[in-house]
Amino acid sequence: MKQLMIAERYLLLVHILSTFFGLAGLLIVLPNPEIIISLPPVGQTAFQWSMAGGGATYIIFGALAVALYSMRNLGIGTTLAFMLPSVFLSLSSELLGTSTGFPFGDYAYLNGLGYKIAGLVPFTIPLSWFYMGLVCYLLARCGLQVKSSSSWLRHVGAIATGAVLLTAWDLVLDPAMSQAPFPFWTFQEEGSFFGMPYRNLLGWVGTGAIYMSVAAWFWRKKTISLSRQELNLPLITYLVNFAFGATITVVALDSRFLLPTCLSVVVGVIPAIALWWISPANQFSEVDMSLDNAVSDDEVKVAVTQVNMAVK
Numbered sequence: 001m002k003q004l005m006i007a008e009r010y011l012l013l014v015h016i017l018s019t020f021f022g023l024a025g026l027l028i029v030l031p032n033p034e035i036i037i038s039l040p041p042v043g044q045t046a047f048q049w050s051m052a053g054g055g056a057t058y059i060i061f062g063a064l065a066v067a068l069y070s071m072r073n074l075g076i077g078t079t080l081a082f083m084l085p086s087v088f089l090s091l092s093s094e095l096l097g098t099s100t101g102f103p104f105g106d107y108a109y110l111n112g113l114g115y116k117i118a119g120l121v122p123f124t125i126p127l128s129w130f131y132m133g134l135v136c137y138l139l140a141r142c143g144l145q146v147k148s149s150s151s152w153l154r155h156v157g158a159i160a161t162g163a164v165l166l167t168a169w170d171l172v173l174d175p176a177m178s179q180a181p182f183p184f185w186t187f188q189e190e191g192s193f194f195g196m197p198y199r200n201l202l203g204w205v206g207t208g209a210i211y212m213s214v215a216a217w218f219w220r221k222k223t224i225s226l227s228r229q230e231l232n233l234p235l236i237t238y239l240v241n242f243a244f245g246a247t248i249t250v251v252a253l254d255s256r257f258l259l260p261t262c263l264s265v266v267v268g269v270i271p272a273i274a275l276w277w278i279s280p281a282n283q284f285s286e287v288d289m290s291l292d293n294a295v296s297d298d299e300v301k302v303a304v305t306q307v308n309m310a311v312k
Contacts, residue, residue: 005072007068011061011064011068012061015062059113062127063128081215082215087130090130090211091117093210094125104199107200113125135238137159137162137215138234144161148221163212164205165267170200170204171261172248180248187200194256194260229281234276249261
């Protein structure tokens with residue numbers, strides 16, 4: 001278990017570092033080609049490799065970190081019960097979207113995110129739906145303290161909250177990835193919402209809600225109870241990925257994109273932090289309290305027995 005934790009933290013660190021290296025490449029190096037020219041041959045080769053696989057790398061390490069975290073805290077079966085629906089349903093939604101324009105709008109992926117499945121969707125895209133969807137749903141489910149015995153309304157509330165957190169991330173991700181000087185996908189129609197069609201947001205909410213609902217059904221007999229400390233990795237992952245999109249959106253695009261960035265903070269970042277904060281501060285303290293109560297009950301029983309013997 002300790003080795004898994006070390007590997008998980010290492011993968012998270014690489015995910016964070018690759019995210020910041022990606023920011024440096026997109027915002028500093030590419031807009032200034034003289035930097036590339038001044039590099040020695042080894043540096044130029046390394047830069048070419050990073051540009052060829054850098055977009056896929058940070059997603060892969062993020063997915064690996066979250067997968068290990070989930071297996072360590074929830075178990076392999078519970079992790080697969082979320083991973084498989086999220087990967088396959090999001091891939092189906094993306095293939096449908098890039099083929100027909102439903103549900104996200106008319107868009108197409110460019111190069112930079114790895115091998116494309118069916119020539120349409122990079123294999124890393126379903127991985128990003130998985131790891132970001134899982135951290136959003138865990139923050140929502142644990143923050144709202146949803147248990148296996150909770151009412152269906154509470155379960156629906158957690159699914160809706162998780163889907164909104166996921167969509168809030170897209171408010172900064174889509175402008176950064178489709179309208180920055182070096183895009184990774186393009187909308188082939190001029191959308192009304194900062195270049196994006198409104199149905200793109202509905203597609204995000206719907207896709208996230210569908211695979212979170214399937215996972216919730218598989219988890220229906222399992223209580224997921226993680227403390228605030230145990231939710232550190234989901235919160236860090238969410239904030240790092242938000243920062244990646246928000247930084248590109250604010251730095252590389254014009255000032256009107258401050259509005260979707262602020263919306264992302266209001267409906268995504270602040271609720272994510274709030275859900276993390278209201279999660280149980282210490283699971284062990286709750287266990288200790290229950291043990292104390294058990295001991296107290298035993299002591300009462302002993303005392304009653306002794307009184308009865310004395311009376312007799």
